[in-house]
Amino acid sequence: MTQFEVQLQADVLVIGGGPSGAWAAITAAKEGAKVVLVDKGYCGTSGATAPSGTGLWYVNPTEHEREEAMKSREALGGYLADRGWMKRVLDRTYANTNQIAAWGYPFPLDETGISHRKSLQGPEYMKLMRKQVQKAGVRILDHSPALELLADEHGVAGATGINNQTKGAWRVDAASVIIATGGCAFLSKALGTNVLTGDGYLLAAEAGANLSGMEFSTAYSLAPAFSPVTKSAFYTWATFYYEDGGIIEGAGSQRGRSVIAKTLLTQPVYAKIDKADEIVKKAMRQAQPNFFLSFDRLGIDPFTQKFPVTLRFEGTVRGTGGIHIIDETCATEVPGLYAAGDAATRELICGGFTGGGSHNAAWAMSSGYFSGEAAAKYAQKLGVAAANRNAKGLSEATGVPKQATTRSDAVDTQEVIKAVQAEVFPYDRNWFRTGEGMEDSLGRLDRLWNELKQGIQASDGNIVRVREAAAMTATARWMFTSGLLRTETRGMHRREDFPKIDLNQKYRIISGGLDTRWAKPLAERSEEANILREAVVS
Numbered sequence: 001m002t003q004f005e006v007q008l009q010a011d012v013l014v015i016g017g018g019p020s021g022a023w024a025a026i027t028a029a030k031e032g033a034k035v036v037l038v039d040k041g042y043c044g045t046s047g048a049t050a051p052s053g054t055g056l057w058y059v060n061p062t063e064h065e066r067e068e069a070m071k072s073r074e075a076l077g078g079y080l081a082d083r084g085w086m087k088r089v090l091d092r093t094y095a096n097t098n099q100i101a102a103w104g105y106p107f108p109l110d111e112t113g114i115s116h117r118k119s120l121q122g123p124e125y126m127k128l129m130r131k132q133v134q135k136a137g138v139r140i141l142d143h144s145p146a147l148e149l150l151a152d153e154h155g156v157a158g159a160t161g162i163n164n165q166t167k168g169a170w171r172v173d174a175a176s177v178i179i180a181t182g183g184c185a186f187l188s189k190a191l192g193t194n195v196l197t198g199d200g201y202l203l204a205a206e207a208g209a210n211l212s213g214m215e216f217s218t219a220y221s222l223a224p225a226f227s228p229v230t231k232s233a234f235y236t237w238a239t240f241y242y243e244d245g246g247i248i249e250g251a252g253s254q255r256g257r258s259v260i261a262k263t264l265l266t267q268p269v270y271a272k273i274d275k276a277d278e279i280v281k282k283a284m285r286q287a288q289p290n291f292f293l294s295f296d297r298l299g300i301d302p303f304t305q306k307f308p309v310t311l312r313f314e315g316t317v318r319g320t321g322g323i324h325i326i327d328e329t330c331a332t333e334v335p336g337l338y339a340a341g342d343a344a345t346r347e348l349i350c351g352g353f354t355g356g357g358s359h360n361a362a363w364a365m366s367s368g369y370f371s372g373e374a375a376a377k378y379a380q381k382l383g384v385a386a387a388n389r390n391a392k393g394l395s396e397a398t399g400v401p402k403q404a405t406t407r408s409d410a411v412d413t414q415e416v417i418k419a420v421q422a423e424v425f426p427y428d429r430n431w432f433r434t435g436e437g438m439e440d441s442l443g444r445l446d447r448l449w450n451e452l453k454q455g456i457q458a459s460d461g462n463i464v465r466v467r468e469a470a471a472m473t474a475t476a477r478w479m480f481t482s483g484l485l486r487t488e489t490r491g492m493h494r495r496e497d498f499p500k501i502d503l504n505q506k507y508r509i510i511s512g513g514l515d516t517r518w519a520k521p522l523a524e525r526s527e528e529a530n531i532l533r534e535a536v537v538s
Contacts, residue, residue, distance in 0.1 A: 003169065004169050006169075011174065011376060014036070014037040015037075015038055015180060016038075016179065016181040016182060017041070018341060020340040021043070021181075022037075022130065022133050023340075027372030028373070030136060031373055032380065033380065035136070035139070038146055040144070040164075043142055048192040049122045050122045051123065052191060054122060055357035057362035069090060076491065078490035081351040088328065089367075103128055106124065119287060145199065152392070156335070156337045175336060175379035176337070180371075182317065182341060184198030186417075186472055187468075188421075190317070191229050197472055198468075201475055202470060206397075209323055209512070210323075213321035215493045218493065219354075223312045228312070229293075235252070237276040238252060272302070313425050315479075317342055320491070321347075322346065336379075340372075341364040341367055400514065402467055405456060410457045411448075423444060442477060442480050445477050481511055482511045488505050490502075508521070509521055
C-alpha cells in the first residue's frame with residue numbers, strides 16, 4: 001500500500017496552476033468550497049502564460065464591437081464556433097479583466113488616462129493570481145504533478161501524485177476535480193511549455209471522458225531558430241528570405257506559414273522585421289521584452305539584420321482540441337469531472353483555428369470561472385461525506401503505467417518521447433497531412449503504445465516522465481485518429497489529399513479510447529449528451 005507524505009480532503013481539487021486553474025480555484029473557494037490546487041511546477045510561474053505577454057479578447061459590451069469580435073475568426077475556424085459560447089466568454093472575460101484591475105493589475109494608461117485592457121504581462125498577471133489564490137484560502141501543493149485520478153462507482157473522487165522535490169507521494173480526496181493542466185506541446189522547447197505534456201487528457205480518458213477537436217492540433221509558431229520565444233504576431237512586419245538572399249514570395253501572407261513550412265523542408269528560412277516603423281518597434285519592446293533577449297545577447301538587430309527562423313510545434317497549446325465538455329459548466333461526461341483552459345476544447349469559441357493569446361487567455365479565465373463555480377456547487381450538493389468515499393486509482397484498471405518498471409528490456413521514457421516527436425514534429429507528416437501518412441504514423445504509435453503498456457524505464461530517474469511519455473503517445477494517437485476522420489481541409493487541419501473544405505463536414509469530432517482508439521462526428525445536442533448533461537447538472 002502506498003504511504004502518502006501528504007493526505008488531504010477537499011470539496012474541489014484543481015489540477016494545474018496556470019490562469020484557468022487559478023481562476024477555478026478562486027471561484028470555487030468564493031462559492032464556499034474547500035479547495036486544494038496542485039501544480040506540476042510552481043503556481044504563478046509555470047506554464048505557457050507565466051513567462052510571456054499575451055493579448056486578451058477584451059471587448060466593450062456594445063452590439064457593434066461584440067459582433068465584430070465574434071466575426072473576426074469565424075471563417076478561419078471553419079465556422080465551427082458557437083456564438084452562444086462566444087457571448088458568454090466575452091461577458092465573463094470583460095468582468096474578470098475588470099476584476100484583475102480592481103485587484104491591482106497595472107494596466108497601462110493612455111495620454112487621456114484611459115486604461116487599456118487588451119493585453120497582460122504573464123509574470124505580473126500570474127504573480128497576482130497566485131496571491132489571490134492564497135487570499136481565497138486555497139491550499140497549494142507546488143511541484144506536485146498528479147499521476148492518476150481516484151474514482152468510485154459515482155464518479156471521480158480526487159487524485160494522487162508525487163512531490164518532485166521531496167519524492168513523497170500525495171493524495172487528495174475530493175468531491176469534484178477540475179483538470180486545468182494545459183495542452184500538449186510534446187516537449188518542443190517552446191517557451192513555457194516544458195510542463196505541458198497532455199497529462200490531463202490521459203487522466204480524463206482513464207476516467208472515461210472524451211476529447212474533441214483533436215485534429216485541430218497542428219499549431220506551429222514562428223520563432224528565431226536560436227530562441228524558444230514564439231511570438232508570431234511580430235512577423236506581420238517581417239520579410240522572409242531564402243539562404244541566397246532572395247525574397248520568399250507569399251511567406252508574409254495569411255497562408256504564409258505553409259509557404260515557410262514547405263521551404264523549411266529543403267532549406268533554411270531567414271526573416272527581418274523590416275516593415276516596423278519606430279512607433280511599432282517601441283511598442284514591440286514594451287509589449288514583449290522577452291522576445292528581444294536572445295537577439296540582444298547575440299548582438300543581432302532583428303529590425304535591420306536577417307536571422308534564421310523555424311516553426312516550433314505547440315500542438316494543442318495553440319490548437320483548439322482538448323477534453324470534450326458537455327454543457328455550460330465545463331463538465332465532462334464523467335460525474336464530478338470538469339475541464340478548463342487549454343486542457344478543454346476551445347472549439348466552442350474558436351472552431352478549428354486559434355493563435356496565441358487573445359481568445360486563449362479569455363477562454364482560460366472564463367472556463368476556469370465556469371468550472372470553479374460548477375464544481376463547488378456539485379460538491380456541496382453531494383454533501384460532507386463526498387470526499388471520503390474509499391475511491392481507487394484509475395491507472396491500475398487501465399493498465400497505463402504510472403511508475404517506472406525495473407525490467408531491463410523495457411522501453412525507456414526518452415525512447416518513447418523521441419519516437420512520438422518523430423511523428424508529430426515533421427512538417428511533412430503533421431502540417432501537410434495525408435490519409436496514408438497518418439495511417440503510417442498511427443501504426444507506429446499503436447505499436448509504441450502496446451510496448452509502453454508492458455512497462456517503461458526511467459533511466460534518468462525522472463519518474464514523472466513515465467506518465468508524460470504515455471500521455472504524449474495517447475495524445476498523438478487521438479490527433480491522427482481525428483485527423484483521418486476529417487477528410488477535408490478546415491481551420492488549421494490541412495489535408496493534402498482533401499485540400500478543400502467540405503460543407504457536409506460542418507461538425508465537431510469527438511475521440512477517445514486508450515487501447516482501442518476511436519473518433520466519430522458529434523451530433524449537436526445528441527440524446528446521449530442531453531442525458532449526460534441532465535445527470536451532471538441535476
